Amino acid sequence: MKSRFYDNGLQFECTGCGECCKYSDAVVYVTDEEISSIARYLTSPEEDFVLNYITAFRGKLVLKSKVDACIFLEDDRCIVYSARPKQCRTFPFWPDILKSRVRWSQVSESCEGMDQGKQYTAEEIREILNESKTVNGLDQTN
Numbered sequence: 001m002k003s004r005f006y007d008n009g010l011q012f013e014c015t016g017c018g019e020c021c022k023y024s025d026a027v028v029y030v031t032d033e034e035i036s037s038i039a040r041y042l043t044s045p046e047e048d049f050v051l052n053y054i055t056a057f058r059g060k061l062v063l064k065s066k067v068d069a070c071i072f073l074e075d076d077r078c079i080v081y082s083a084r085p086k087q088c089r090t091f092p093f094w095p096d097i098l099k100s101r102v103r104w105s106q107v108s109e110s111c112e113g114m115d116q117g118k119q120y121t122a123e124e125i126r127e128i129l130n131e132s133k134t135v136n137g138l139d140q141t142n
């Protein structure tokens with residue numbers, strides 16, 4: 001197997017600071033199952049939920065956003081954290097971020113959870129990375 005900079009593992013523990021949820025040019029992709037799951041979490045009828053929170057981007061379903069943040073970020077907190085989409089759950093173990101130590105370090109400048117807290121083994125990282133690769137459209141996000 002090709003050696004990677006994370007072969008000895010990486011540290012990451014989300015502090016919930018909300019920085020990665022503040023964006024104006026990114027998108028969060030969602031599946032039908034995730035839409036149902038978040039709607040249930042918010043005890044919202046699914047039809048209303050879709051009208052209020054979902055839109056399309058390049059033919060794919062994504063969360064709506066406010067001017068400069070995800071629509072679910074309130075007071076710097078994700079209000080659907082337990083039901084957040086796979087794209088959010090797999091951050092920062094995304095293909096684009098794991099492509100090099102340099103890229104990891106660049107992203108860590110805006111994410112205080114990277115390089116601190118929980119230690120992930122290379123195997124655990126690969127599992128999450130593979131999961132992130134199933135997010136429809138994630139490669140176009142970054």
Ligand code: SF4
Nearest residue numbers: 014015018020111113
């Ligand atoms: S920027 Fe990092 S620490 Fe902050 S909420 Fe996002 S993943 Fe968590």
Ligand code: SF4
Nearest residue numbers: 021070072073078088
């Ligand atoms: S769903 Fe939650 S974790 Fe994901 S971008 Fe929106 S506020 Fe952040």
